[in-house]
Amino acid sequence: KNEVEQSPQNLTAQEGEFITINCSYSVGISALHWLQQHPGGGIVSLFMLSSGKKKHGRLIATINIQEKHSSLHITASHPRDSAVYICAVPDKLIFGTGTRLQVFP
Amino acid sequence: EAGVAQSPRYKIIEKRQSVAFWCNPISGHATLYWYQQILGQGPKLLIQFQNNGVVDDSQLPKDRFSAERLKGVDSTLKIQPAKLEDSAVYLCASSLDTDGTQYFGPGTRLLVL
Numbered sequence: 001k002n003e004v005e006q007s008p009q010n011l012t013a014q015e016g017e018f019i020t021i022n023c024s025y026s027v028g029i030s031a032l033h034w035l036q037q038h039p040g041g042g043i044v045s046l047f048m049l050s051s052g053k054k055k056h057g058r059l060i061a062t063i064n065i066q067e068k069h070s071s072l073h074i075t076a077s078h079p080r081d082s083a084v085y086i087c088a089v090p091d092k093l094i095f096g097t098g099t100r101l102q103v104f105p
Numbered sequence: 106e107a108g109v110a111q112s113p114r115y116k117i118i119e120k121r122q123s124v125a126f127w128c129n130p131i132s133g134h135a136t137l138y139w140y141q142q143i144l145g146q147g148p149k150l151l152i153q154f155q156n157n158g159v160v161d162d163s164q165l166p167k168d169r170f171s172a173e174r175l176k177g178v179d180s181t182l183k184i185q186p187a188k189l190e191d192s193a194v195y196l197c198a199s200s201l202d203t204d205g206t207q208y209f210g211p212g213t214r215l216l217v218l
Binding site: 033035094 | 115117144216218
């Protein structure tokens with residue numbers, strides 16, 4: 001069993017839909033990262049979370065330390081959100097397998 | 106007394122990209138060390154400086170790693186290009202001299218995707 005599990009592995013959505021990607025981890029952490037990787041390989045760090053909730057534009061990330069669970073939400077999804085989303089625990093050098101999101105017009 | 110400072114604390118890059126780490130040792134410490142600690146393993150000495158001269162770089166992968174300590178104080182460690190197996194914690198330490206107690210910085214955690 002991976003120490004960081006993501007679900008779903010693949011996700012398709014229509015433009016405008018609300019999207020949730022989940023990440024569960026079994027190790028103790030000080031912070032968790034959400035990363036976005038677009039086709040072609042560019043990686044962007046979206047959030048670094050150690051507690052609570054963060055919001056940036058249409059993206060919201062939450063973390064529940066007690067339940068060892070984090071979620072990434074995308075409101076009003078758009079085709080340009082199509083990418084692979086990865087949760088990572090950098091201080092343990094481990095990361096999830098990624099969720100491939102495709103948003104269709 | 107200020108301890109050993111390192112930056113950045115975290116770095117996430119793609120393979121084949123370049124990355125640089127910085128270390129500021131304790132004031133007056135002549136000897137500076139860079140270590141690589143891969144998860145689950147002990148630290149491996151990459152390079153040791155005495156002032157601005159290299160004492161030991163036998164375990165430094167010189168095809169991709171380089172380090173300098175031009176003025177005998179701060180030091181930078183560079184990886185170019187990075188590989189997946191470079192994911193590790195990079196620790197900097199300093200000591201008054203080569204036989205002295207080593208004081209470690211907080212480390213830089215590198216993740217290569």
